Structures are given as C-alpha cells and as structure tokens.
Amino acid sequence: MQMDIKCPRCQANLELEKHKGIDVDRCPECKGMWLDHHELGHLEDTVVETGFAKGTMWMRSFGSDLACPRCAEHMNWFRYRRFDLEIDHCPQEHGFWLDAGEERRVLEIMEERKSDLKRSKSAQEDWDKFLSSMGNTSFMDKIKRMFGGRR
Numbered sequence: 001m002q003m004d005i006k007c008p009r010c011q012a013n014l015e016l017e018k019h020k021g022i023d024v025d026r027c028p029e030c031k032g033m034w035l036d037h038h039e040l041g042h043l044e045d046t047v048v049e050t051g052f053a054k055g056t057m058w059m060r061s062f063g064s065d066l067a068c069p070r071c072a073e074h075m076n077w078f079r080y081r082r083f084d085l086e087i088d089h090c091p092q093e094h095g096f097w098l099d100a101g102e103e104r105r106v107l108e109i110m111e112e113r114k115s116d117l118k119r120s121k122s123a124q125e126d127w128d129k130f131l132s133s134m135g136n137t138s139f140m141d142k143i144k145r146m147f148g149g150r151r
C-alpha cells in the first residue's frame with residue numbers, strides 16, 4: 001500500500017507506472033519521475049548487470065529547493081560526473097527525483113560508462129575490488145562511503 005504523493009515541482013498527484021519493470025511515480029504534468037530509494041538501484045541494474053559503476057557517477061551533494069514528496073524535508077541534489085544532470089534525493093533516503101527526460105540520460109550515461117569500462121579492464125578490476133570492500137551494504141551506504149572521505 002502506498003499513499004498518494006505529490007510532484008515536488010508542480011504538486012500534481014503522481015501516477016504509478018511501470019518503467020522497465022520498475023514501479024515509478026510519474027508526474028502527469030511535468031513528466032518528472034520519483035523513484036523510491038531502492039528503485040534507482042534497480043534502474044541501474046537494468047543497464048549494468050553486475051552492479052559495477054553504481055554510485056561512481058555521483059559527485060557532491062547540494063541543498064535543493066525541492067521538498068521530498070514523502071516527508072517534506074528539503075532534498076539534496078547530486079550531479080552526475082561530466083554531465084549537467086542533477087538528481088534530487090531525500091536526506092531521509094525516501095528516494096530520488098528525476099526531472100522529465102533525466103532518467104533517459106541516466107540510462108545513456110550508464111550505457112556509455114559501461115562501454116568505457118569494457119575498454120578498461122583495470123577499471124573493472126578496481127571496481128570489483130571496491131565493491132567487495134563495500135561488502136553487503138545498501139546502495140545509499142555505498143554512496144555515503146564514497147563521500148565519506150578517504151582514510
């Protein structure tokens with residue numbers, strides 16, 4: 001069961017739809033898309049089979065004007081490396097907001113990233129090592145650790 005949630009941009013009621021087999025909440029007005037916390041991981045899994053490259057494209061976190069549709073907390077946004085793609089996310093880990101068209105760019109970027117990595121075997125090995133050093137942690141924990149500074 002899921003409560004109706006409203007678009008953080010235009011306050012329209014979001015509509016549930018299937019997007020590549022994932023339940024997402026789509027705004028009928030601005031066509032933005034809300035992904036619950038774990039669902040961005042699933043979206044990435046539709047492109048990146050072993051989970052590599054997940055999280056690697058996040059850079060920094062900034063305060064956003066948008067409020068989380070679940071808890072009304074101000075969201076933070078991330079920027080995907082090398083692209084002007086901004087993704088808002090709830091600091092309470094309720095989920096992610098993608099503006100219209102951004103999810104397509106996320107997939108394009110991941111496809112590109114995947115072919116980059118195929119060309120670079122060592123990058124793949126580094127990523128494997130990195131993933132195993134992360135152990136069995138959640139997607140968000142991984143992101144947090146990546147931003148947690150190097151020790």
Ligand SMILES: [Zn+2]
Pocket residue numbers: 007008009010011012027028029030031032
């Ligand atoms: Zn909207």
Ligand SMILES: [Zn+2]
Pocket residue numbers: 068069070071072073090091092093094095
């Ligand atoms: Zn929230």
